[in-house]
Amino acid sequence: MTPPDHAPLLYSPYVGRVKAPNRFLKSAMSEVLAKQGEDLPTQEHFRVYRRWAAGGTGILLTGNVMIDGRALGEPGNVVLEDDTPLAPFAEWVRAVHETSPETQLWMQINHPGKQSPKFLTPHPVAPSAVPLGPVLEAAFTPPRALEAGEIEGLITRFATTARRAREAGFDGVQIHGAHGYLISQFLSPHHNRRTDAWGGSPENRRRFALEVYRAVREAVGPDFPVSIKMNSADFQKGGFGGEEAHDLIAALSEAGIDLIEISGGNYESPAMTGARQxxxxxxxxxxxxxxxxxxxxDVALAVTGGFRSVRAMEAALASGATDFIGIARALTLDPDLPKRAAADPDYTCDVGRPSTGIRALDLMFMIAISYYESQIRRMAQGRDPKPGMSAWQTVFQSATALGKAAFRKRRA
Structure with a gap:
């Protein structure tokens, strides 16, 4: 595509350790489309990602693929372990590349730590035995502190999943180190109260993230793109942020990481859903x-959260602060966003603030997230997204799709 005059940077290719036809990056969103008990990509995944590939996004990041089938973040997660069949994952890649050969498909890999509801993980693990906050403790079992040998085992699992993603044909991997999941828990002074080599000082708290990266790099080789998604801040008292976040970026850069995606918050303080702007x-x-x-x-950076207009996207790139524009919810409402924005200098996609009008119901069904999951389900069924859809439809669809699990808290 010839870059349009109103957004020459946004539509320019990125060439370096990371290669992409433009600067649009679909940030990871949990699709919750896997069949429970199977935990594999389905035809529904393939349909959704074909739609996004056809829309012109340069890099597509999958929803979080779990490294351990015993530790899911929510029902419907995909899992990739050492003995998982690779054929469905290879088909996921083909669905994207056959639709748009230039589009990159990267796998985000994750472990939830204690951010796994008790009906999925009755005995969760975390860096320390610190429960989630008072609003969440009824739905999430207090975790057990990991032993040192278990930590080493989890590092190996991250590397195994990354290696198998490359074997399946994915174009890169992203380590999920944000939003309160396991790596984020290790980074946080609030959640990580260890006094051994994995906690205590800022250097020790970031050791797990760095060791995961190093193990992943060794598993996939020097020429395979590896990214991490990290918080600028947890926005939580006693949490991760500030100079510690910048020090992590410096350490990852020195270690050789290819792309850092910047977000913020966790499910106790959810900046990533637009709660803080x-x-x-x-x-x-x-x-x-x-x-x-x-x-x-000088590592490639992506910023995710809040982008709505093509003008703001171009301005962010022109500022030099970021190399990629991370977009999530807007792409569930308009999967053709990159193509539409190329044709219209005034393009804006407002994701809105869906609500049933009943706060307790909004919280029970996590409307700030599940509303956009319901748009993904529409695309998975071969239908168009429905901007402006009533939040009540999301409640009905979630209850239908997830059964009893819809009435249990799925996320922290």
Missing amino acids: STSAREAYFIDFAAEARKRS
């Missing part, structure tokens, strides 16, 4: 952090 006037929630990170690292 300190820079909403400029749309990009975390652009100031990225601008500071750019002064300290």
Whole structure:
């Protein structure tokens, strides 16, 4: 595509350790489309990702693929372990590449730690035996602190999943180190209260993230793109952020990581759902952090959260603070966003704030997230998204799709 005059940077290719036909990056969203008990990609996954590939996004990141089938973040997660059949994963890749050969498909790999509801994981693990906050403790069992040998085993699992993703034909992997999942728990002074080599000092708290990266790199080789998604801040008292976040970027950069995606918050303090919009006037929630990170690292950066208009996307790239524009919810409402934005300099996609009008129901069904999952399900069924759809339809669809699990808290 010839870059349009109104967005020459946004539609320019990125060539380096990371290669992409443009600067659009579909940030990971959990599709919750796997059949429970099978935990494999399905025809529904393939249908959704064909739609996104056809829409012109340069890099597509899968929803979090779990490294351990005994530790799911929610019902419907995909799992990739050492003995998992690779054929469905290879078909996932083909679905994208046959639709758009230039589009990159990367797998996000994850372990939830204690962020797994008790009906899925009755005995969760975490860096320390620190429960989730008071609002969440009824639905999430307090975790057991990991033993040192178990930590080493989890590092190996991350590497195994990454290696198998490459074998299946994926174009890259992303380590999920944000939003309160296991790596994020290790990074947080609040959640990680260990006094051994895996906790205590900032250097020890970030050791797990760095060892996971090093093991993944060894497993996939020097020429395979490896990314991490990390928080600029947890937005939680005693949590991760500030200079520790910048120090992590410096350490990962020195270790040789290829791309860092910047987000923020966790499910106790959910900035990633738009609950905090300190820079909403400029749309990009975390652009100031990225601008500071750019002064300290020349690694490719992506900023995710808040982008709505093509003008704001181009301005963020022109500022030099980021190399990629991470988009999630907007692509569930308009999978053709990159193509539409190329044709319209005034393009805007407002994701809105869906609500049933009953706060307790919104919280029970996690409407701030599940509303967009329901748009993914529409595409999975071969239908178009439905912007403006009533949040009540999401409640009905979630109850139908997930059965009894819909009435249990699925996420922290």
